[in-house]
Structure formats: C-alpha cells, structure tokens
Amino acid sequence: MHCQHRHTHERQELAALTSRLRREDRKITGPRAAILEILRHHPHPLTNKEIFSELPEGECDLATIYRAMQMLEKLGMVQRFDFGDGAARFELVGEGNNGHHHHLICTRCASVVEVQKCFPEEVEREIAKTNGFTGVTHRLEFFGICPDCQK
Amino acid sequence: MHCQHRHTHERQELAALTSRLRREDRKITGPRAAILEILRHHPHPLTNKEIFSELPEGECDLATIYRAMQMLEKLGMVQRFDFGDGAARFELVGEGNNGHHHHLICTRCASVVEVQKCFPEEVEREIAKTNGFTGVTHRLEFFGICPDCQK
DNA sequence: CGCCTTATTGCAAAAGGTTTGCAATAAGAA
DNA sequence: TTCTTATTGCAAACCTTTTGCAATAAGGCG
Ligand SMILES: [Mn+2]
Ligand SMILES: [Mn+2]
Ligand SMILES: [Zn+2]
Ligand SMILES: [Zn+2]
Numbered sequence: 001m002h003c004q005h006r007h008t009h010e011r012q013e014l015a016a017l018t019s020r021l022r023r024e025d026r027k028i029t030g031p032r033a034a035i036l037e038i039l040r041h042h043p044h045p046l047t048n049k050e051i052f053s054e055l056p057e058g059e060c061d062l063a064t065i066y067r068a069m070q071m072l073e074k075l076g077m078v079q080r081f082d083f084g085d086g087a088a089r090f091e092l093v094g095e096g097n098n099g100h101h102h103h104l105i106c107t108r109c110a111s112v113v114e115v116q117k118c119f120p121e122e123v124e125r126e127i128a129k130t131n132g133f134t135g136v137t138h139r140l141e142f143f144g145i146c147p148d149c150q151k
Numbered sequence: 152m153h154c155q156h157r158h159t160h161e162r163q164e165l166a167a168l169t170s171r172l173r174r175e176d177r178k179i180t181g182p183r184a185a186i187l188e189i190l191r192h193h194p195h196p197l198t199n200k201e202i203f204s205e206l207p208e209g210e211c212d213l214a215t216i217y218r219a220m221q222m223l224e225k226l227g228m229v230q231r232f233d234f235g236d237g238a239a240r241f242e243l244v245g246e247g248n249n250g251h252h253h254h255l256i257c258t259r260c261a262s263v264v265e266v267q268k269c270f271p272e273e274v275e276r277e278i279a280k281t282n283g284f285t286g287v288t289h290r291l292e293f294f295g296i297c298p299d300c301q302k
Numbered sequence: 303c304g305c306c307t308t309a310t311t312g313c314a315a316a317a318g319g320t321t322t323g324c325a326a327t328a329a330g331a332a
Numbered sequence: 333t334t335c336t337t338a339t340t341g342c343a344a345a346c347c348t349t350t351t352g353c354a355a356t357a358a359g360g361c362g
Binding site for chain 4: 176178181182183211214215
C-alpha cells in the first residue's frame, strides 16, 4: 500500500508461481498460496515445521505442508536441502534455474548464508570418470561460527 | 588360521581399538567389541540397523548400538556420515586421523565408493573470510549412477 | 451462475529413526 | 572374590515424515 512499486512486484511474483502450478494442472488452494507466500518472503531454506508456524492459526495442516513440498519439489519449484539436523529444508527456486547451490551455517545459532561457490566441475567430472559413474552431482554445505557467535 | 600374517594383523587392529577405549576409561564389553569388529571389516559407512543385522543373533540391543556409536563419535573413533536417506552412517577412523572424507553413492543400488578429493581449501578459506565465519568445514557427498546400474 | 468430477485437505494413525528411564547385569579395580 | 558403578536390555517416548480415509472445495462445463 505504502509502496506501489514493491507491492506490484510481489504480486507479480506470486502470480508467476501460481501460473506455474496451473500450467502443471495443479489447483491453487488456500494452503498452497499461503505456503508459497511464506517461501517467497524467506531467502533461506525453511523446515516444514517453520513454514507451519509462520502460517496464520489453523491455515493449514502440517501433513498438507509435507504434501505440498513433495509436489513443489517434483515440479522443480523448490529445492530440498539437508543441514544434517534431521529435518528437511526447502527453498523456492526461480524458473529456468535448477536451484543447485550451497549454504554456510552457523553451528551455534543456526544462521544461514547463501553460498554461490560450487565444487569444481572438472574435479567432479574426474571423480565420475575414475569410478565409471554417470549423472554425478553433489550435496555440499559449509559449517562454522558466524561473526555474532564469535563475540 | 590359514593366514598367520593377516590374522595377527587383524588382532592387533582390534587391540588398538580396545586400548584406545581403555585409555579413555571406557569398558570393553561384549557388544562394543562385536560392534568394532564389524566396523573394522567394512570399508564403507554402516547404519546402526546394518550393524545390528550383521551382529550374531541377540548379541546386543539396537539401543546399545546407538549409545555405542554416540560414544565412539565423541571419542573421534568413528565418523558420522549422512547420505540423505534419513539414517546416520558410521565409519571407523584411524588414530591421528580426523576422518574427514567423502563418498560417491549410486542412487539406484546404493553402492558406495570412497572419495579422497576434497573441496579446495583456498576456496573454503575465502568463503569463511568473506562472511566472517571461523572454524569452517564442510559436508560433501557425490551422487550418480554406478557402472553396474548403467547396464 | 450452479453442478460435477475429482484433486486436495484435515485428522488420526502409522511408520521409520533415534533417544531415554530404569532396573538388572557385568567390567574392572581393589 | 567382592565391590562399585558403567553399561546393557527392554519398553516407552520422541520427532520427522508418510499414509488411509472421509469430507471439502477448486476448476471445468453446461
Ligand atoms: Mn539457499
Ligand atoms: Mn568412507
Ligand atoms: Zn555445488
Ligand atoms: Zn572435504
């Protein structure tokens, strides 16, 4: 309301997401729109429980979130990440983007930084070739102590 | 029996493990010896359930294995790995070795190859510095289709 | 706009993996 | 051998994720 430009921008993004669902013959439901809205406003991966608690009171069941994330992952609209704490995390992926990237996570406060650097392609290719594997990819996350937690 | 050299070698290794426990004031129990014996004969990470099923009938309870692996991890005698399938895996670590390494896992048959290549140190240092993190390390695993599963 | 079909949801139960409390057991010291 | 106390087995609890099923509602169609 107080910023027409930004408001329009956000509305378009949500529309892009829902149109992507429509294109795949998926229904735009209240819970799904609410979940996308939350993901859209978070730059880092969220657990299903975190999404659940961000949702307005009784907006949607936890099981529905689990099912929604499974579907969004299958459509390539979210990327699943594993920080090693036993709960899957999901992050929205832009169209025409495979979502492959990494994170730097504080082991004290769990704060997260997006990391664009990736494992060197040529080394990965060498690992694949050496062992006769095809379609090789990787899962990689960094862990350390963030600036705040060092104080 | 049929190979004195190898036999001696194995016995020494188990002795090295138990002496390491003794040094840390931990008791050498039947279950612990049996677990170490299994880990010692497996070159790749094992889940607790896998260790359990390798164990002779009623040799030890699953909960005991969970407790043993926690202890061994704390002592740095095993390294925990996460292949992203929801079950922790453990691999024996040699003394004076921090156990840091990686794997290439077949997404069809789950076969595992040890990978010695690591993420480039200088790039990791740069990621740490850029974001003001200290004590940065990483978790990295590769996934693909193994030679057998390509046929 | 209202009806129909059927995907989607809520709820509750179940399914793994992992942890924990407690009484019984046994390792290692004396 | 005895004694102390870490360790074990067992059962229950915990946590995340999945699933069955009847009720609900989205979107297509007349
Ligand atoms: Mn991210
Ligand atoms: Mn290994
Ligand atoms: Zn990468
Ligand atoms: Zn490494």
